[in-house]
Amino acid sequence: MRLLPFLERNKGLFWAVVAFILVAGVGLLDIVTGYELAFSLFYLLPVSLAAWFVGKRFGLATSVVSALAWGMADLLSEQPYSHPAILYWNTTIRFGVFLITALLMSSLRQALEREQELSRVDNLTGAVNRRFFAELLQMELDRSQRSKHPLTLAYIDLDNFKAINDRLGHAAGDQLLATTVRQVKGQLRKTDILARLGGDEFAILLPETHMEAAKLVISDVQAHFLNEMHRNNWPVTLSIGVLTCTKIPATTDELLNQADALMYAAKNQGKNAVCYAVYAGD
Numbered sequence: 001m002r003l004l005p006f007l008e009r010n011k012g013l014f015w016a017v018v019a020f021i022l023v024a025g026v027g028l029l030d031i032v033t034g035y036e037l038a039f040s041l042f043y044l045l046p047v048s049l050a051a052w053f054v055g056k057r058f059g060l061a062t063s064v065v066s067a068l069a070w071g072m073a074d075l076l077s078e079q080p081y082s083h084p085a086i087l088y089w090n091t092t093i094r095f096g097v098f099l100i101t102a103l104l105m106s107s108l109r110q111a112l113e114r115e116q117e118l119s120r121v122d123n124l125t126g127a128v129n130r131r132f133f134a135e136l137l138q139m140e141l142d143r144s145q146r147s148k149h150p151l152t153l154a155y156i157d158l159d160n161f162k163a164i165n166d167r168l169g170h171a172a173g174d175q176l177l178a179t180t181v182r183q184v185k186g187q188l189r190k191t192d193i194l195a196r197l198g199g200d201e202f203a204i205l206l207p208e209t210h211m212e213a214a215k216l217v218i219s220d221v222q223a224h225f226l227n228e229m230h231r232n233n234w235p236v237t238l239s240i241g242v243l244t245c246t247k248i249p250a251t252t253d254e255l256l257n258q259a260d261a262l263m264y265a266a267k268n269q270g271k272n273a274v275c276y277a278v279y280a281g282d
């Protein structure tokens, strides 16, 4: 099991409490052991946890509390200083170190989140990419297995898309692909997932959806898409294979391959068509 995703399962409140307990624990140890033993490093743990798991603001608050706890430990240890201001100076410097740590941790976290987001979506259209779609599909298959509810997968391929590239240029083709995603997304629920599988191929995952409900969605998708193509004078249609699973296939590939085969059946019917089937196991 990977450690970070495992730790991420806990809520912010949990980490806020952990950070608070750690600061209090380290502060107490610092007081009990006196000024000879250094504990600076251990304050960095709650500061880092707070900034990473809860957020920048809580990281900053933990930095203040940690610097104060350390200052308090110094004060109570009655360590002799050549000037009383030294205690305040040291506390400020420690706060600075904690602050920098908290800011670095929260920036790192934000960069990681941005990176994850970018690795999950297709740059051109903003739809989920193939790799992340496979992960989401697996999660939905598992959920469907538990709930015994059906799910539906639609495999979509644009018809005659190459002609747009050839006639109007690649940029127009790109625009058409982005428009496709916008149009299709507009007809879906928040829980449905639209992915660009590559080139001019897309997939829609409709969780908790049986065939009759899927037919309504697909018919809306098709109607809005064709309307938009007509408006732009783009002679492009959709070939769609729609597979509803009442039993859960062993792998996501099996599901995708069967939906792909249905899409090809629709193409072979002369394009601009939809083929439906139910996956009920072998």
Ligand SMILES: Nc1nc2c(ncn2[C@@H]2O[C@H](COP(=O)(O)OP(=O)(O)OP(=O)(O)O)[C@@H](O)[C@H]2O)c(=O)[nH]1
Pocket (backbone or CB within 6 Å): 124, 157, 158, 159, 160, 161, 162, 163, 165, 169, 170, 171, 172, 173, 174, 177, 198, 199, 200
């Ligand atoms: N503009 C653009 N074109 C792309 C992109 N990715 C793939 N393509 C082109 O999309 C075309 C897809 O090929 P096909 O599916 O065979 O073309 P088609 O005309 O739709 O063929 P049918 O599906 O048989 O109707 C190829 O010409 C690719 O070069 C992209 O990101 N942008």
